[in-house]
Amino acid sequence: MDPSFDLPDSTDWLNTPLSLLAPLESSLRCQVCKDFFNNPVITSCSHTFCSLCIRRCLSKEGKCPACRTSDQELKLRRNWAVQEFVEAFTNARPGVLDLAKKAARGDVGLEQPASKKRKVEHGEDRESDSVGADGVRTRSRSRRLDPQPETGIVEAVEDSQDEDFIPEDGLVACPICNKRMKNEAVFRHLDACTGSASPNKSRNLGPLQVSQTSRSPGNNTTEKPPGRLPTLNYSILKEGVLRRKLRDLGIPDWGAKQLLQKRHTEWMNLWNANCDSKTPKSMKDLLRELDIWERTQGGHAAAASAFAPPSVMRKEFDKEAWSATHDDDFKRLIAKARKKSEEQVRTTIPKMEELPSESSKAAADGPVTNGDKPESPRLPSAFLGPAEVASNSAPSLGPSPNPEM
Amino acid sequence: MASPQTTQRLLRELKEYAASPNDALLHLGPVTDNDLLDWEAVLKGVKDSPYEGGLWALRIRIPETYPLTPPSIRFTTRICHPNIHFETGEICLTLLTSEHWSPVYTLSTTLTAVQQLLTDPRPDSPLNLDVANLLRNGDVAGWESLVRYFTMEERWNMN
Ligand SMILES: [Zn+2]
Ligand SMILES: [Zn+2]
Ligand SMILES: [Zn+2]
Numbered sequence: 401m402d403p404s405f406d407l408p409d410s411t412d413w414l415n416t417p418l419s420l421l422a423p424l425e426s427s428l429r430c431q432v433c434k435d436f437f438n439n440p441v442i443t444s445c446s447h448t449f450c451s452l453c454i455r456r457c458l459s460k461e462g463k464c465p466a467c468r469t470s471d472q473e474l475k476l477r478r479n480w481a482v483q484e485f486v487e488a489f490t491n492a493r494p495g496v497l498d499l500a501k502k503a504a505r506g507d508v509g510l511e512q513p514a515s516k517k518r519k520v521e522h523g524e525d526r527e528s529d530s531v532g533a534d535g536v537r538t539r540s541r542s543r544r545l546d547p548q549p550e551t552g553i554v555e556a557v558e559d560s561q562d563e564d565f566i567p568e569d570g571l572v573a574c575p576i577c578n579k580r581m582k583n584e585a586v587f588r589h590l591d592a593c594t595g596s597a598s599p600n601k602s603r604n605l606g607p608l609q610v611s612q613t614s615r616s617p618g619n620n621t622t623e624k625p626p627g628r629l630p631t632l633n634y635s636i637l638k639e640g641v642l643r644r645k646l647r648d649l650g651i652p653d654w655g656a657k658q659l660l661q662k663r664h665t666e667w668m669n670l671w672n673a674n675c676d677s678k679t680p681k682s683m684k685d686l687l688r689e690l691d692i693w694e695r696t697q698g699g700h701a702a703a704a705s706a707f708a709p710p711s712v713m714r715k716e717f718d719k720e721a722w723s724a725t726h727d728d729d730f731k732r733l734i735a736k737a738r739k740k741s742e743e744q745v746r747t748t749i750p751k752m753e754e755l756p757s758e759s760s761k762a763a764a765d766g767p768v769t770n771g772d773k774p775e776s777p778r779l780p781s782a783f784l785g786p787a788e789v790a791s792n793s794a795p796s797l798g799p800s801p802n803p804e805m
Numbered sequence: 806m807a808s809p810q811t812t813q814r815l816l817r818e819l820k821e822y823a824a825s826p827n828d829a830l831l832h833l834g835p836v837t838d839n840d841l842l843d844w845e846a847v848l849k850g851v852k853d854s855p856y857e858g859g860l861w862a863l864r865i866r867i868p869e870t871y872p873l874t875p876p877s878i879r880f881t882t883r884i885c886h887p888n889i890h891f892e893t894g895e896i897c898l899t900l901l902t903s904e905h906w907s908p909v910y911t912l913s914t915t916l917t918a919v920q921q922l923l924t925d926p927r928p929d930s931p932l933n934l935d936v937a938n939l940l941r942n943g944d945v946a947g948w949e950s951l952v953r954y955f956t957m958e959e960r961w962n963m964n
Contacts, residue, residue: 409817411824431909432872433810434817457908460873465907696808697869 408493409434416500425493428486432457432465436486439676441476445469448479452673459631459665478676628675629668634661650683651690655699666693807842811871815841818911827913829920831860842867844876846916847961854924855949859884859956863894863919865912875906878919885955887928887937897932898922 410425430437432453439451447466449457454465454476463470502508629649634642639657646653646660651667653660670689674680681689694700807815822833831847843866850859861882868874878901880894888897899905900918910918931937939948 407816407820409820409824411821414824432814434814434821453908456873461903463907465909468907692809696811701869 412497413500416497416504418496418500418503421496421500425489428482428489436490437479437482439673439678440479440482440486441676442479442482443469444475448482450673451476451676452669455669455673456666459669476676483678628672631668632664634664651687652694652699659699663690663694663698666690666698807867807869807871811867811869812841814872815867818913821911822913827917829917830913833913833916836864842869842871844912845881846912848916848920850956851920851924855952856884856923856956858960860961861959862961863916867912872908872910874903875901875910876912876915877901878915882961883955883959885933885936885952886923887926887931887933887940888922890932891936895932896922897927897930 410422410429413419413422413425428436430440430448430450430453432449435450437448437450438453440448441451441454442448443454443464445464445467447464449465457463457465499508632642632645634657637645639660642657642660642664643653646664646667649664649667651663655663667686667690670686670693674686819834827833829849831849833846834844835841836843836845844864846863846865848861848863850856850861861880861884863878864881866877868876878896880889880896883891883894885891889895896919898918900907900910900915926937926940928937928940936948936951939951
């Protein structure tokens with residue numbers, strides 16, 4: 401790919417002597433966002449996703465995206481091993497990829513992955529030479545030596561167990577300044593918190609860390625940030641009650657009930673995913689993310705412009721700056737992809753014209769890289785069939801009013 | 806404007822397709838450089854099927870909430886298939902419904918599923934009654950020759 405466009409993904413390894421790292425890297429990426437796992441959690445069906453990704457999926461459909469098992473909102477657990485693996489891998493990645501690319505160009509000798517013996521030697525070399533890898537190892541070791549030895553219980557992150565996290569004094573700490581206060585007060589306080597104390601970032605005082613500390617006997621007075629937000633049964637909540645709830649949470653409370661619901665769900669997901677983070681974000685950052693959501697999918701999204709937004713809410717997210725930094729990148733990428741595809745089309749079409757007898761050859765044409773294909777989730781055959789719902793109802797399934805189509 | 810997570814995800818799909826294309830497709834990508842939510846694809850017919858040698862253009866509208874919600878895909882080249890509307894190009898495929906869609910599907914894998922639908926017609930949930938009736942009445946030869954005719958007649962070409 402264009403080296404000026406940096407969107408690292410598993411295909412970076414293809415066409416290098418280390419192409420076998422493509423599937424490895426794929427397995428460290430979330431199937432929903434395609435990025436490296438961010439705060440990975442494991443579902444009750446043992447699939448791993450970013451905390452925020454799976455929470456959004458579950459609030460949408462309630463099913464695991466990988467296997468469609470339902471009924472698991474409350475059973476997500478942190479996946480520490482995957483998180484450490486991702487950290488270690490992403491630390492080592494630039495150096496290793498650089499080496500692999502040099503080798504692909506012939507600058508450095510790096511054998512094709514043919515000889516096992518040779519590979520082992522490389523592995524050893526890297527271990528002893530690589531500062532980066534050592535740094536990671538040291539860090540993860542020190543984390544394991546932290547107050548708590550493995551007890552195998554409280555990695556658990558269960559929304560349903562929020563009550564367990566409430567300390568004996570019934571107060572919670574602001575994650576920014578550490579001041580203790582009533583749970584209900586935290587959200588409002590965070591809004592105004594100057595964050596001067598900016599504490600404990602190095603100690604990773606996320607909700608989970610705290611829950612771990614609480615394992616150690618005699619440590620019960622440790623501060624705890626606010627707990628997870630429970631799901632609400634929107635159908636039984638009156639609009640006014642829901643609006644007040646949003647206000648109490650410190651998030652925008654304008655719009656009709658449906659928008660309030662959507663916003664609450666997104667906030668709950670942002671919030672709860674943040675609770676899974678080793679380095680939780682500030683309330684301010686979370687609000688900024690909510691604002692991005694508001695602009696792209698919420699009340700400020702183009703389709704929903706009927707909701708009149710208070711203009712004060714507009715300034716936080718700099719849409720122009722965001723698109724400016726991304727536009728060029730993706731235009732370049734799109735242009736490149738289109739050019740490549742056009743070439744492919746041109747080279748394929750002539751062969752196709754010898755149809756029909758020669759057609760089978762053409763269909764199998766093109767760069768076939770299935771062996772190295774990094775991400776190709778099998779489609780469950782059960783879902784390949786036509787929609788049963790459509791039976792005998794073709795008229796009602798008429799074309800969506802899309803002029804371009 | 807697409808959300809950052811949707812944009813990221815689509816850019817990754819684009820890059821992945823460029824690096825590792827799909828045999829079922831001749832082309833997949835955004836229609837213009839300016840709108841990442843509007844894609845097009847050219848699908849190839851399956852070998853050893855009446856659709857062999859065919860090429861069909863498809864238009865893909867991607868919702869702001871992608872991949873949490875499915876893309877909407879339709880044929881813009883006419884195709885003769887019981888589960889595809891001959892005029893509108895609408896496709897009757899369960900995984901394209903919000904109920905059965907999963908965010909782990911990509912545009913590329915979804916189009917593979919569309920290609921598989923070609924060789925696995927379900928005349929019981931038809932969008933093209935005439936074609937479905939041929940199959941329902943067991944006239945496979947008639948169906949195949951009709952398919953072959955339209956596959957060549959309507960075949961997409963670059964201009
Ligand atoms: Zn993710
Ligand atoms: Zn699962
Ligand atoms: Zn453990």
